[in-house]
Amino acid sequence: MAIKERVPMREQAPEKRIKNFDSVPLGYSIEEAVSEAKRCIQCKNPLCEIGCPVRMKIRDIIHYIAMEDFKSAFLLAKSDNAVPAITGRVCPQEEQCERKCILGKQSKAINIGKLFAFVADWARENNVVEDVKVIENGKKVAIVGAGPAGITCAVDLRKLGYKVSLFEALHMAGGVLQYGIPAFRLPRDVVDYELSFLEKNGVDVELNSIVGQNIDFEDLRNDYDAIYLATGAGAPKFLGCAGEKLKGVYSANEFLIRVNLMKAYKFPKWDTPIICGDKVGVIGCGNVALDSARCAKRLGAKEVYILYRRTKQHAPARIEEILHAEEEGIIFKEMVAPCYMTGTDDGWVNGIQLIKTEFKGVDKSGRKRPVNLENSEHIFELDTVINALGTTPNRLFLSKVPELETYDWGGIKINDNYMTNMDGVFAGGDALTGGSTVIEAMGNGRDAAKVIDEYIKK
Amino acid sequence: MKHIITRKEDLNSGDYVMDVIAPEVAKKFQPGNFAVLLTIPNGERIPMSIERAEGDKITMYIKRLGKTSRELDSWKVGDSFHKIIGPMGTAPTLKEFGTVVFASDLVCGHAENSAMCRELKKIGNNHVISIQSFPTKDDVYPEKELSKEYCDEFILATEDGSVGKKGHYLDIIKDLLEERKIDQVFAGGGIPPLQKLSELTKKYNVPVMTTVRQIMVDATGMCGSCRVFVGGEQKLACIDGPMFDGQKVDWESAISRLAMFKTKEAEAMECYNKEIKELK
Ligand SMILES: Cc1cc2nc3c(=O)[nH]c(=O)nc-3n(C[C@H](O)[C@H](O)[C@H](O)COP(=O)(O)OP(=O)(O)OC[C@H]3O[C@@H](n4cnc5c(N)ncnc54)[C@H](O)[C@@H]3O)c2cc1C
Ligand SMILES: Cc1cc2nc3c(=O)[nH]c(=O)nc-3n(C[C@H](O)[C@H](O)[C@H](O)COP(=O)(O)OP(=O)(O)OC[C@H]3O[C@@H](n4cnc5c(N)ncnc54)[C@H](O)[C@@H]3O)c2cc1C
Numbered sequence A: 001m002a003i004k005e006r007v008p009m010r011e012q013a014p015e016k017r018i019k020n021f022d023s024v025p026l027g028y029s030i031e032e033a034v035s036e037a038k039r040c041i042q043c044k045n046p047l048c049e050i051g052c053p054v055r056m057k058i059r060d061i062i063h064y065i066a067m068e069d070f071k072s073a074f075l076l077a078k079s080d081n082a083v084p085a086i087t088g089r090v091c092p093q094e095e096q097c098e099r100k101c102i103l104g105k106q107s108k109a110i111n112i113g114k115l116f117a118f119v120a121d122w123a124r125e126n127n128v129v130e131d132v133k134v135i136e137n138g139k140k141v142a143i144v145g146a147g148p149a150g151i152t153c154a155v156d157l158r159k160l161g162y163k164v165s166l167f168e169a170l171h172m173a174g175g176v177l178q179y180g181i182p183a184f185r186l187p188r189d190v191v192d193y194e195l196s197f198l199e200k201n202g203v204d205v206e207l208n209s210i211v212g213q214n215i216d217f218e219d220l221r222n223d224y225d226a227i228y229l230a231t232g233a234g235a236p237k238f239l240g241c242a243g244e245k246l247k248g249v250y251s252a253n254e255f256l257i258r259v260n261l262m263k264a265y266k267f268p269k270w271d272t273p274i275i276c277g278d279k280v281g282v283i284g285c286g287n288v289a290l291d292s293a294r295c296a297k298r299l300g301a302k303e304v305y306i307l308y309r310r311t312k313q314h315a316p317a318r319i320e321e322i323l324h325a326e327e328e329g330i331i332f333k334e335m336v337a338p339c340y341m342t343g344t345d346d347g348w349v350n351g352i353q354l355i356k357t358e359f360k361g362v363d364k365s366g367r368k369r370p371v372n373l374e375n376s377e378h379i380f381e382l383d384t385v386i387n388a389l390g391t392t393p394n395r396l397f398l399s400k401v402p403e404l405e406t407y408d409w410g411g412i413k414i415n416d417n418y419m420t421n422m423d424g425v426f427a428g429g430d431a432l433t434g435g436s437t438v439i440e441a442m443g444n445g446r447d448a449a450k451v452i453d454e455y456i457k458k
Numbered sequence B: 001m002k003h004i005i006t007r008k009e010d011l012n013s014g015d016y017v018m019d020v021i022a023p024e025v026a027k028k029f030q031p032g033n034f035a036v037l038l039t040i041p042n043g044e045r046i047p048m049s050i051e052r053a054e055g056d057k058i059t060m061y062i063k064r065l066g067k068t069s070r071e072l073d074s075w076k077v078g079d080s081f082h083k084i085i086g087p088m089g090t091a092p093t094l095k096e097f098g099t100v101v102f103a104s105d106l107v108c109g110h111a112e113n114s115a116m117c118r119e120l121k122k123i124g125n126n127h128v129i130s131i132q133s134f135p136t137k138d139d140v141y142p143e144k145e146l147s148k149e150y151c152d153e154f155i156l157a158t159e160d161g162s163v164g165k166k167g168h169y170l171d172i173i174k175d176l177l178e179e180r181k182i183d184q185v186f187a188g189g190g191i192p193p194l195q196k197l198s199e200l201t202k203k204y205n206v207p208v209m210t211t212v213r214q215i216m217v218d219a220t221g222m223c224g225s226c227r228v229f230v231g232g233e234q235k236l237a238c239i240d241g242p243m244f245d246g247q248k249v250d251w252e253s254a255i256s257r258l259a260m261f262k263t264k265e266a267e268a269m270e271c272y273n274k275e276i277k278e279l280k
């Protein structure tokens, strides 16, 4: 039997969407979703599920969608994933569930991400919620950081009856989902709705609470039966080169926090400003770099360049985002590495010195290694530089708890049970890895909830 | 928690003082810390020095400058802030220095002056000298808002000499450094004078700690907007500072970066003025 083509996703046209921050994909209609779900051959041995870090019951969820039983599909999705509407939109599916889907061998894999986003959106629009009955067990857990790892751990522990306090440094919960990933990829009404179950189910969310700063870590240790550290990796890395002091040079984090958390794209109706020039260069080619580039385009930049020392085929970003960026006119300047920035007399950046690279051998991770080509330095004129070189674990917290063992680069050390060197203090998410994915962080949060439960009950 | 304004008075024609209920901030406050204000939900996160914390209240001195500080000026006792976050920053280590001077010439500096002198005075045998300078007589704060009662010697100065000593704090401190042994200087306020002060104290081999104001966004160390360069190293004013060894600060870039959003600030002000007009 011939396999049907994947049901295409309707999207906002590129010319239109670069003028707004609304979602690029428009979402499946009921007919489209059912039709896509019916492509699934319901494998006896669903490989797709092995590809999902939280082992969602993909086959059965898709089966329910095909049967138009969206409620059952939603409840089953929710049982393994607190925020399916979010992961459906931001997971690198082509590396995970969809990569393993058997249909990918002959045709295109099932669009698992978009189907799950559909089901979660359907539940939201139809007020279908999972019924959570909490039987209080009288124990207390403190969670530091309300990103995907902290949120997942909070929900799971709450369901087990714990009293959970979730401390978040910023004035909104969500971590990267709130301050990093732009609304055109992850609409904020989706985030707000998915997070609203925290308070609905009695998780005590303490915003503006920076553990180590205005909340003492010692107090948490005394007051709670266990602590979960999910502080993320939010501290920007800089090149440490000349010109980083110049005006018009941003870390991707600053650029994205201004735009996404502080809504600078609505300035002056919203108070936080941003200055984005006509010719913008973004250093790096991960999700963070592409998000910055696409935000810059939407802020009105005429030319936006991705400056990358490899080629885009080797980039860590999601494929969908690279395609979307290209459609939006982002220019990929490949095989170049940054040296330093140049500036005007009054301190504004006006260019970047680049050096060409070539591939030579492979690095530790097995990827082709780019090396600088001697005597190929050249100045590239720009008026805004966004540095998306990556981030390291937030050091504010770490500096206040010197007893906590970390790696030299700041990652928190844990044992096989997610416990740090401090008794009863667990850790997870980007704070361990320096940066991974939403779903990996959530998987961590889920595993940690289990071991925390065992630890307290012991 | 409602952050209600319990007192609002003018300090001079440009500055005003506010007491606001913010118990969490008050509880942990140490002199040198600041607060982050989010006046309205769509507001900007702006840093503000804390002059004192008493009970569940904090006191701030605020300059009418741009959109946020002017809008806030239209608020009255009983109104409340959307969010007040803090205390933020790393308070400098205070100890028995000997003869220690705190100098200030501008709103945020004056707030820190009182906060720090009060604390310095409590420690050992510190001899605390406060210098507060203002452009002219009319700008001088009401007496109870000066740091007079918290120090051993209080020097009021005006640049035109209309009251107190004549000159800027830079002139006064120069004389002091000439005349007596000063062990430590602290200062806050306008940035260009802080640069000059740093050069001056270096000549006399006296250490100086200065508040380096920079544009902040999150104020939790996640954006790098507030980066300052101290002794060739990149520091973050929000979590490592805002007080740094002035003799090591790269003042040129600090001054330049502080002005990065000038055009946007003017735009915000214009838009705000238009809104006010339309309301009237
Ligand atoms: C711009 C951008 C785009 C991305 N795109 C994708 C994508 O498309 N797909 C994908 O899978 N992944 C993506 N990622 C990666 C993904 O977002 C992260 O791996 C994930 O969010 C990590 O979750 P976390 O819970 O560990 O940390 P975070 O999401 O970073 O959350 C940590 C939270 O802890 C808070 N915190 C820190 N210190 C303290 C303290 N002392 N006290 C209280 N709170 C504190 C922080 O404010 C923050 O809210 C992207 C990341 C970025 C930055
Ligand atoms: C550590 C610290 C302590 C401060 N203490 C005080 C104080 O005690 N009293 C006081 O009146 N002001 C203080 N400030 C400055 C205060 O934050 C600005 O005056 C305020 O942000 C101005 O906002 P606006 O909308 O009224 O003016 P705008 O028109 O937006 O800005 C006017 C000027 O204020 C500064 N500024 C603007 N936005 C920011 C920002 N996000 N972060 C830092 N500076 C900014 C810039 O120099 C700018 O040119 C302090 C700043 C810092 C960094």
Ligand code: SF4
Binding pocket: A051, A052, A053, A054, A055, A056, A058, A081, A087, A088, A091, A093, A096, A097, A098, A112, A113, A116, A439
């Ligand atoms: S959570 Fe992510 S990886 Fe797992 S099924 Fe959903 S989209 Fe795929």
Ligand code: SF4
Binding pocket: A039, A040, A041, A042, A043, A046, A047, A048, A049, A058, A059, A062, A100, A101, A102, A103, A110
């Ligand atoms: S591997 Fe593909 S076809 Fe098989 S169950 Fe999973 S989604 Fe369906």
Ligand code: FES
Binding pocket: B215, B216, B217, B218, B219, B220, B221, B222, B223, B224, B225, B226, B227, B236, B237, B238, B239
């Ligand atoms: S204000 Fe963002 S790092 Fe300091």
